[in-house]
Amino acid sequence: MQSLLIIGYTWPEPKTTGAGVRMMQLIHSFLNHDFKITFASAADKTKYSEDLNAFGVREQLIKLNDSTFDSFVKKLNPDVVVFDRFYTEEQYGWRVAESCPLAIRILDTEDLHFIRFAREEAVKKKKAVNFKNSKIALRELASIYRCDLSLIISTKEVEVLIKEFKIDNELLQYVPFIPNKIKIDVLPGFNQRQHFVFIGNYRHQPNVDAILELKKSIWPLISKELPQAALYCYGAYAGEQIKQLHNAGERFFINGWTENAHQQIQNARVMLAPLLFGAGLKGKLVDAMQCGTPFVTTSVGFEGFGNYSNLSFSVTDEIRTFSENAIKLYSDEFLWANYQKEGFQILIEQFLNQDFESLFFQKLKKLSSGLNSHREDNFIGAMLRYHNLQSTKYLSKWIEAKSKS
Known part of the structure; x- marks a missing residue:
């Protein structure tokens, strides 16, 4: 049985947010493929948070900027790690890469934040939308490159990433909401x-x-x-x-x-x-x-x-x-x-009429058997991971040391 670690930006709330629905659909997809799942988050739970234990998913509270995560993830040694939004990858991605270098790293974007923020700015300031003039775009695209695969929920977003930012299609997987059958x-x-x-x-x-x-x-x-x-x-x-x-x-x-x-x-x-x-x-x-x-x-x-x-x-x-x-x-x-x-x-x-779950797990199987060559082909990702380890890593360590002192 393969092991999956999901690092959540929040605990899933399928009865309040589309993001919560999306996360629970991913969890059920992995359960359907016999993964043993641990869901970890530094966020506080709310009254709307789903009880993941009821689905056989282990819940784990983690901390931000804390090396206890390193020993936790090293002991867990997951085969696959899913980061819930790019903020989470920024915080924990370098730690996963150091502690579990063979784990497949997947970014679940939920939606592309830089598109949403660029459109909001355009509406509020009554100006044209510019996806590229954004610090959020730089951060989110860097996160996509650092991961082995990113899950994209909209065909429009796949189009923007490929056409406007020249992202290699091998780094992307279109996985939309999976509706229930209509009665x-x-x-x-x-x-x-x-x-x-x-x-x-x-x-x-x-x-x-x-x-x-x-x-x-x-x-x-x-x-x-x-x-x-x-x-x-x-x-x-x-x-x-x-x-x-x-x-x-x-x-x-x-x-x-x-x-x-x-x-x-x-x-x-x-x-x-x-x-x-x-x-x-x-x-x-x-x-x-x-x-x-x-x-x-x-x-x-x-x-x-x-x-x-x-x-x-x-x-x-x-x-x-x-x-x-x-x-x-x-x-x-x-x-x-x-x-x-x-x-x-x-x-x-x-x-x-489309089996997105099967397509995703076919991609995952392909990644598992050819991870080294996949990462070699993603040279920009390797470059960003190298620099990320030198910057984010030591900023996090400095925050940890400061908080302890």
């Missing part, structure tokens, strides 16, 4: 549903900006035309800024975290997702399609789902058009049914 016969129909829904974790800035846009610009236009409809907003970690948006008179409800997000989504007639910026694949839209709930979103929101011209009606970056399309989709049963069908088609063609 169309148990989903409520058009007349059994009512109201609009928005869902998102409010620690994620794109969700905060989206709900503020809904409150300020979009919902007033929709509610004027649909006086019987309401908007229900769900999501964990709602601060005072979000809670104060609640207004029963405007039929704008902040309902906080929900135990069963799919239930709330499939009860709604339409999902609204006016994401102004972001990256990766949007878990809320995958959930909407699984629940048979048509949505209206932006070009950023729909990124990574392919080119479906029939859905162009529900993808727009113009606020008035967004609102008008939401009203039409909510009111027209024939249009609504067509969009639901198109959502099912996307899930089937883009996700369910």
Whole structure:
């Protein structure tokens, strides 16, 4: 039985974040391939954290900038190490490379942070997006090069890495969300549903900006035309800024975290997702399609789902058009049914009909049998690992020594 160590930026929260869903899907994929898994993190657990022990996964608390990790990982001696986001690889990657040089090092990007931050800056400063003028890009790309393989969740992100940054495709593996099979016969129909829904974790800035846009610009236009409809907003970690948006008179409800997000989504007639910026694949839209709930979103929101011209009606970056399309989709049963069908088609063609898990483990097997030659071909990665060991390593040791003194 092979051994896997996952070093988590946080403990997985599949009921609050897309990142948590993604991590649990990876964990189950490795369990399906008979890996013995240890999940380690320096983060504090929350009430939403998944109980990994229930799945046979060992949990291990670790520390930042502490050499106790070296003895821990050396004793564990994993065959594969997965870093949850590039921040984690920066902190622990050099330690893994020193203590377990034969372990395959995999970066799970979740989404490409430099794309999200570049788009956020462009929106806030009203300027063109520039992915390359970013310190985050330098850090994240260096992390991709230092690892043997990076998991990318969106086809758009694969395209950006290969075309704009000339990353070798051998260093990348496209592994999107893996949806559950659709049970169309148990989903409520058009007349059994009512109201609009928005869902998102409010620690994620794109969700905060989206709900503020809904409150300020979009919902007033929709509610004027649909006086019987309401908007229900769900999501964990709602601060005072979000809670104060609640207004029963405007039929704008902040309902906080929900135990069963799919239930709330499939009860709604339409999902609204006016994401102004972001990256990766949007878990809320995958959930909407699984629940048979048509949505209206932006070009950023729909990124990574392919080119479906029939859905162009529900993808727009113009606020008035967004609102008008939401009203039409909510009111027209024939249009609504067509969009639901198109959502099912996307899930089937883009996700369910492709065995991403098998492709990933084939790549892993290939890496295992030819790791030395793979690393020799990745000369930039070797160069970055060398310099990283000389800089990050000693900065970490200095922080450790300072904290002990």
